[in-house]
Amino acid sequence: MGVTELLLIGSVVFLIAGSVKGVVGIGLPTAAISMLTLFIDPRTAIAVGLGPVVVSNAWQIWTMGDIRGTFKRYWLFALALGTSVFLTVTVSADVSEQVIFLAIGISIVTFSVLHLNFAMPPMPDRYDRAAQVGFGTVAGILGGLSGVWIAPIIMYLSARNLTKDEFVRASGMLLFIGSVPLVTAYVQQGFLTQQIAGVTLVLVIPTLIGFALGARLRQRISNEKFRKVLLYVFLLLGLNLLRRGLF
Template sequence: MQDALLIISCIFLLAGTIKGLVGIGLPTAAISLTTQLDVVSEPQLAVALVIFPMMISNAWQVYRGGNIVKTARQYWPFLVIMLIMIYVFAHVSASIPAESFLIILGCVIVLFALTSLFVKPVYLSDKYDRPVQIAAGGISGIMGGLTGIWSPPMVIYFLSRRVEKDDFVRATGFLIFFGSIPLFFGYWQSEIMTEAVAISSLLLTVPVIAGFTIGEFIRRKMDGGRFQKVLLIIFLLMGLNLIRKAIGF
């Protein structure tokens, strides 16, 4: 048990470092690595463990970014439908067999990597912003409730709107922070997030924040863009491996 806790702490330290370095990838790295290495009994437990580190690190990101009211006014349709879908599908997640969960998780990670690496959507004008926000928020919520990762539709949407870097960091932090709240309650009511798991998740915030600080320091010293591309390729391979593992190939 102590060995497993040490491995999980190291994974979350690495995941926090990745987020501090490139601004994305905390839940993707933490969930994919814990399931790849079989250090948790069920893949849904890996999602539960990342909830508090995800919530707290993104709260810090939102606080540092400022302009919370402006962000809320701009993206409230995305937020509302996403929150509803995350809460609903977090309950569905508890009933999904482990093999099916791994396939869904693997597909989401592959989609995350491919969209971040290669996709540059066509420009989305203000005329279509509201319906696209609702659609993207709904898809994000379904993915988030099922797997704890809801960034692919968010990334595609923000790229299509040509959002500036600072606004991108602020908006993604805002949506991930608030999205983690219904995910917590959905997992709590589904009895995946027990008291012991919640305490473990809170404690894992420590290595994540430590890693986030390390990642920010490294980012000032190196080319984060090149590292991000390598990281996304690794995520792509990990997602494909989860699918392979689930189907027993």
């Protein structure tokens, strides 16, 4: 696929994905990667999404504030996440597309199920450090393979019974921190070429436009109904990716 065609497809995908995040506050990489894999190979899809994902998550933690305090509370999760993302990309550089499809499918299906109807049991403080390492490592392995690592983050943060603002701050920070070693490893392994780097930076623009449109649209539609429909769509896309990985 040529650069012009990739830019056109990517612009439409990230306009939609940005709008989704603007309406319901979630789902940018989930929507973008699941749609992009309908047109391009999964490694390229993940690489193309890196610019919008890094910028949107950096913006999220900047606007929420208390960056230092949030990092101090979740640095262990961040360390396990970042280390396992980088190592997973390095170790799995030669795995087949089927394995990547399976990893993306598992990430998206888990993400959808968690948001549709799931409640984590409360986690006592005494287990917090071990949980941060465990969930952070699992998130990093999934992220290194699929580019989507939100599901284990949701599971951990939900078990900690956080306030809404703290949940958004922590998830934004962990998503951003996971994206930094992912970019580094993709450059090192040659997946993020100069050409794709230019494309992913340009795609930040339609992402931000979509985000602004979604924020406006949020005032005019039923947020809960839209979220439920969207999650069922994600579930179908995820199941299709699992199918492509298995058959």
